[in-house]
Amino acid sequence: MKKSLPILLLLLTLSCSSESTTVSYQEQATSFLNQVPASNPLGTSSLFYQDLSYGSAERNTFDLMVPQNGNAIGIVVFFHGGSFLFNDKSDTYEEPFASIVTNLLNQNVAVVNANYSFLNSSNSVGLTTSLSDGTLLLNHVRSIAFGLDLNANKIILSGASSGAGISLWNGLQAEHNQGVLGIVALATQSSYNLYKWETLFPNISVDQITQSNTEFQMLFNLFYGGPNPTQAQLDTVDFIEFLDPSDPELYLYNTAGNEVLRTDGSIDLDVLYHSIRHSDALRGKAIEEGFSTSGAFQETPDDFVLRLLE
Numbered sequence: 001m002k003k004s005l006p007i008l009l010l011l012l013t014l015s016c017s018s019e020s021t022t023v024s025y026q027e028q029a030t031s032f033l034n035q036v037p038a039s040n041p042l043g044t045s046s047l048f049y050q051d052l053s054y055g056s057a058e059r060n061t062f063d064l065m066v067p068q069n070g071n072a073i074g075i076v077v078f079f080h081g082g083s084f085l086f087n088d089k090s091d092t093y094e095e096p097f098a099s100i101v102t103n104l105l106n107q108n109v110a111v112v113n114a115n116y117s118f119l120n121s122s123n124s125v126g127l128t129t130s131l132s133d134g135t136l137l138l139n140h141v142r143s144i145a146f147g148l149d150l151n152a153n154k155i156i157l158s159g160a161s162s163g164a165g166i167s168l169w170n171g172l173q174a175e176h177n178q179g180v181l182g183i184v185a186l187a188t189q190s191s192y193n194l195y196k197w198e199t200l201f202p203n204i205s206v207d208q209i210t211q212s213n214t215e216f217q218m219l220f221n222l223f224y225g226g227p228n229p230t231q232a233q234l235d236t237v238d239f240i241e242f243l244d245p246s247d248p249e250l251y252l253y254n255t256a257g258n259e260v261l262r263t264d265g266s267i268d269l270d271v272l273y274h275s276i277r278h279s280d281a282l283r284g285k286a287i288e289e290g291f292s293t294s295g296a297f298q299e300t301p302d303d304f305v306l307r308l309l310e
Contacts, residue, residue, distance in 0.1 A: 025070035025149070032147040033064070040065065041093040046105045054114070054140035055133065057123045062114040062137060063089060065105055066148060072110040074154035074181075074309035075141065076101075079163030081187065083219060083273070084119045084130050097160070103302045109309060110150055112141055116166060119222035126225045127192055127237055134166040135176050142179065156305050157248075158184035161274065165189050165239070168282075172242035182308045184251040184301050190278040192237035194220060200277040201260045204267070213267055243285045250286060250293040251304045254279040 023031075026047055030036055033049050040048035042065075049064040066072055078101070080091045092101060092113045101111055116133035117124050124130070138155070145152035157167035157180055164185035169192075170176040171183040190196070194206050210217045210227070224233050235241075256274035260267060279295070286293045294304050 025066075026068065028070075029066060029148055032144070041090075042098055042102050042105065044102055044105045046111075054137045057117050057121065057133070059115040059117050059121060060133060060136065061089075062112055065101075065111040065113070066150070067105070067108045067110070070149050071108055072150055073108050074156065074305075075110045075112060075145070075150055075152075076104055076156045076158055076305055077112045077114065077137065077141065077167075079114055079116060079134065079157075079159035079166045081159065081161030081163050084127065084162045084222075085219070086118075089113045089115050100300075100302045104305060107302075107306055109305065110148075112137070119219070124222075126233075127223045130162070131166055131169045131237065134170045138170060138176060138180075153179040154181060154309050155179045156182045156184060156308060158186075158301070158305075160186040161188070165192060169237065169239045169242075172239050172247050174246065177248060180248045182249045182251065182304065184304065185279070185282070186253050186301070187256070187274040188252065188254060188278055188282070189273060190281040191240045192223065193234040194223070195234065196238065196240070197272070200275065200281060201272070204260055204272075209267055209272075213269070216267070216269065216272075240282060240285050243282070243289050245289055245291045247291070249291075249304075249308065250282065251295060251299075251301055252279040252282055252293055253296045253301070 026037065029047060033052065035049050035052070037047040038050045040046060045068050046065045047068055051061045052064055054060050054062055078092055080087050080089050091097065104111060114137050117129050119127065119130065141155070142152045157171045159167040165188065167183050168185055168188065171180050190200065198204060198206055210220050221227055254274055254276045256271045256276065258275060258277060260271045260275065262268055283293050299307070
């Protein structure tokens with residue numbers, strides 16, 4: 001009996017030691033990110049880590065929401081809209097996005113919600129800076145995925161307006177889209193070669209709009225660093241031409257109409273930027289390349305995400 005006592009004590013010691021070193025997922029994430037979770041603005045039970053950094057520029061920040069107990073089924077990366085000049089990731093915590101994100105969080109999806117450099121940010125050299133911030137964020141998400149028990153091979157890129165463009169530009173290039181299963185593009189443009197918009201709206205001339213509309217002129221010049229872009233600059237951002245059957249599945253949803261010219265002859269910029277003609281062009285190109293797309297007539301954006309991740 002005396003011989004068995006030390007063994008019993010040893011087993012009890014090892015058992016207690018094992019239990020004392022058990023780390024919860026929240027402790028794991030908090031230690032890895034070196035940040036205590038904040039109050040979630042959506043009121044869900046998911047852990048909320050705010051204003052994390054993914055680069056050196058001022059707007060290279062993101063929020064991360066992960067299931068409280070881990071076990072995320074995938075990652076959704078969201079980029080806000082705002083013509084590459086306005087708004088913030090906080091827009092995502094308001095409708096119509098809040099209910100979509102809340103549903104995803106309730107289904108154990110991790111959500112990355114990002115800012116990116118504006119066209120007029122101090123570090124910007126034009127549109128490619130904003131687009132490349134998406135690449136920088138994606139690489140950072142992949143780099144931290146293992147430490148947070150996230151699956152870097154189950155990523156959905158998503159965004160609204162300019163954010164949709166960042167998602168498409170990155171998600172449709174093989175050198176950037178490793179692990180990307182789908183792209184949700186809401187109120188999207190079809191290309192950032194703005195001259196291609198003339199084929200969508202036959203009654204407009206981009207050069208004429210640039211001359212007559214100061215807001216569009218400013219955007220055009222900031223896009224390309226001046227009024228005379230080279231063909232190489234236009235090709236670099238012409239993401240509709242990147243589409244091929246190897247690309248992730250697309251969810252496209254635009255609601256703005258077709259008439260870009262108002263009755264007084266002025267330009268309706270909301271229609272110019274967000275017309276259903278843009279989503280129709282992307283959908284048509286996908287069909288031409290031999291693969292189908294999804295949209296509001298088939299399923300909701302969150303159903304699309306869950307279908308691909310599950």
